[in-house]
Amino acid sequence: xxxxxxTNIETSFKQIRLYAAAFVVLxxxxxxxxxxxxYAFANxxxxxxxxxxxxKSLILxxxxxxAANRPVEAREHVRRFHELFFTVAPDKDAIEKxxxxxxxxxxxxAYDYYRDxxxxxxxxxxxxxxxxxxVEVDSIRCDF
Numbered sequence: 001x002x003x004x005x006x007t008n009i010e011t012s013f014k015q016i017r018l019y020a021a022a023f024v025v026l027x028x029x030x031x032x033x034x035x036x037x038x039y040a041f042a043n044x045x046x047x048x049x050x051x052x053x054x055x056k057s058l059i060l061x062x063x064x065x066x067a068a069n070r071p072v073e074a075r076e077h078v079r080r081f082h083e084l085f086f087t088v089a090p091d092k093d094a095i096e097k098x099x100x101x102x103x104x105x106x107x108x109x110a111y112d113y114y115r116d117x118x119x120x121x122x123x124x125x126x127x128x129x130x131x132x133x134x135v136e137v138d139s140i141r142c143d144f
Contacts, residue, residue: 086135
């Protein structure tokens with residue numbers, strides 16, 4: 001059996017070039033489709049955010065404009081700082097851990113306030129008296 005199209009070297013080179021060009025074009029098209037679909041998937045995933053429900057469970061939420069969420073974020077930030085800063089257990093390590101976490105949410109004035117309380121012996125009296133102090137924030141009002 002003889003391939004009639006391959007009898008001429010010139011036509012066989014033209015066919016090989018045609019097949020190679022078709023293969024390259026096909027690879028470029030497939031790569032383009034894959035890149036486009038991956039960017040589309042990444043954009044869809046960026047629209048989803050997960051929110052902790054009082055530190056217990058994850059809730060799926062849809063992302064919105066960042067400016068629309070600022071008041072809610074600020075109120076939660078303030079609430080969390082006050083819970084960490086003013087909830088005190090009669091354990092020095094627990095107090096220090098809470099204060100470290102609270103200092104991440106505030107500026108230097110809270111550290112100065114903590115240092116003043118420590119110098120006055122407030123935390124030592126709580127530890128020696130075995131007192132638990134727990135603050136539950138009732139409401140928060142922020143002036144934006």
